[in-house]
Amino acid sequence: MKARIKVTLKPGVLDPQGKAIQNALGALGFDGVNDVRQGKYIEVDVAGMSEEQARTEVERMCRDLLANTVIENYTYELAP
């Protein structure tokens, strides 16, 4: 089973990487870019567990390691 996890900064948290990308896009001539936010996309391949167990494990992985829940949000999808 594969978990597809997105970790993003909470709204209001300064995103210097996003700002850097936005400036670079502007310098390359891309107009109309209002905002850019960068986060992490993590794919975790888990084996030998039911979907429910996988959901519990992935939730714990996000809280314990993959996301800093003080400043980041996480969402995930499970795919067989």
Added chain:
Amino acid sequence: MKARIKVTLKPGVLDPQGKAIQNALGALGFDGVNDVRQGKYIEVDVAGMSEEQARTEVERMCRDLLANTVIENYTYELAP
């Protein structure tokens, strides 16, 4: 309009960050983790263009800046 872009390493390309996460998960007692791959998740807020124009712009952003197409793949969704 918001573009949700995922940039991931191509299969076969070594992913040291993914390996580091996998080792850390193991050290935290998470069993059954076969593989971990880490990529970038970027949200770009574009204004003043049709969906078709946005698609063309986002495609160009990915090729010109956001992804290193030699070793990375990119996918994106457009949401109003």
